[in-house]
Amino acid sequence: MISISHKAKQFLVLLIKLLIVGGAFYFIYSQLANNDKLDWEKFIILFKKNQSVAGISFILLLSVLNRFFEILKWQNLVSYLHKISLPEATKQVLGALTAGLFTPNGVGEYAGKALFFEKSKTKKIVFLNLICNGIQMILSIVFGTIGLWVLGYGFWVSIIFLSAFALWILGFGLKKFKIKGYSIEKLIHKTNEIPKSIHQKNIFLAVCRYLIFSHQYYFLFLAFDVDLPYLTMMATIASVYFLASSLPTFQFLDFAVKGSVAVYFFGILGVNEWIVVFISTLMWFLNVVLPVIIGSYYVMNFKTKIAQ
DSSP: OOOOOHHHHHHHHHHHHHHHHHHHHHHHHHHSSSTTTTTTTHHHHHHHHHHHHHHHHHHHHHHHHHHHHHHHHHHHHHTTTTOHHHHHHOOOHHHHHHHHTTSSHHHHHHHHHHHSSSSHHHHHHHHHHHHHHHHHEEEEHHHHHHHHHTTTTTHHHHHHHHHHHHHHHHHHHTTTTTTEEEEEEHHHHHHHHHHHHHHHHHHHHHHHHHHHHHHHHHHHHHHHHHOHHHHHHHHHHHHHHHHHHHHHOOGHHHHHHHHHHHHHHHHHHTHHHHHHHHHHHHHHHHIIIIOOOOOOHHHHTTTOTTOO
């Protein structure tokens, strides 16, 4: 078996860190610089017209709160294993977000968080992260379904419900079916092992986070002089998040996927395409790019056991 020296291991770890951080910044720059749908001249004109220190501060505050509630969710779930501080939870969430930037649906985030814990806890950490992300997905489905009903897509909502019900029946019938030793029954059992108080707090924090980022979307449309009824706007936003989150994608392409879905729905309402694209890009920049920049610091300062 080939033995790798300590210095070689340190160099390999540093190289991986640089690739993650360098790759993150490259993709961010590439998406912002090469998107021909971004009309910067129109944006600058509208920004100068509506610029407000209070407004900008409020939008930035919503971004901070969005990620803050995600950090609180993770801190709450990890308390099932052992308590961690808020700074430690911040480091784990933002570092994992950066590591998962290039992976489909942020799969790398699961591995990223697991690296902060002992190897023996890897499966438990992956499972807790699944619950952490799963509740957000469930809320997107619930609010998105309501949004589609409000917008008059009742037929398609019925199809979605019937499909989901059929899958539920199938899953119940196959609950003992195993894949690599895991079954639906075992998954439910593991979920029930977590105290109800943790689940309740997780749901509460997830609802808060959903309301924060959906209203950030809403306030950005107001800033771009889009005048639509509140209910119509929120129903459209909920529908966009529901449908976009159902599509497999990469974190660094998240704004492009949500943007394309948003262009379709808001286009029906008569909103200019460039406004929708810009707002989707701003949401991505505020809620993914800025946290990744901070997360890059944690990635570069991450200490692995082989590097120590």
